[in-house]
Amino acid sequence: QLQLVESGGGLVQPGGSLRLSCSFSGFGFDAYPIGWFRQAPGKEREGIGCISSRGSFSHYADSVKGRFTISRDSKKSTVYLQMNSLKPEDTGIYYCAAGGSCSGRPLPGDYPHWGQGTQVTVSS
Numbered sequence: 001q002l003q004l005v006e007s008g009g010g011l012v013q014p015g016g017s018l019r020l021s022c023s024f025s026g027f028g029f030d031a032y033p034i035g036w037f038r039q040a041p042g043k044e045r046e047g048i049g050c051i052s053s054r055g056s057f058s059h060y061a062d063s064v065k066g067r068f069t070i071s072r073d074s075k076k077s078t079v080y081l082q083m084n085s086l087k088p089e090d091t092g093i094y095y096c097a098a099g100g101s102c103s104g105r106p107l108p109g110d111y112p113h114w115g116q117g118t119q120v121t122v123s124s
Contacts, residue, residue, distance in 0.1 A: 002026035002113050004096050009118030012086055020081040020118060022096030029077040030054065032098040035106035036070060036081050038120075040092040047106035051079060061105050064090075086122045093117040 008020040022034060035050040049060040051070040058070050067086075072079040079096060095117045100110035 004115035
């Protein structure tokens with residue numbers, strides 16, 4: 001059974017950095033593209049980036065391009081979201097998901113497997 005667990009969220013000041021982790025348990029980690037999503041209060045869940053199954057390419061939303069980087073470690077079955085130059089509008093619950101495609105900005109409806117989310121708050 002595939003399970004995803006996010007960690008690394010917290011409170012950070014504007015301009016700061018955080019690294020989120022998405023731990024994958026189950027078989028076939030290297031077969032799954034992984035997407036990162038976030039949901040701000042009162043807003044719909046949006047895709048912010050994804051990484052291909054082997055980590056050879058990734059895609060990002062324009063709002064995070066140049067600030068966020070997704071990577072993966074097959075030995076640890078973990079995907080990371082490095083977030084730099086954080087802004088208050090980056091606040092939200094961050095989710096990782098598996099089972100969808102990474103042909104562009106990820107769409108929530110394409111991903112059947114989700115973690116429980118981790119809260120990121122950017123505030124002074």
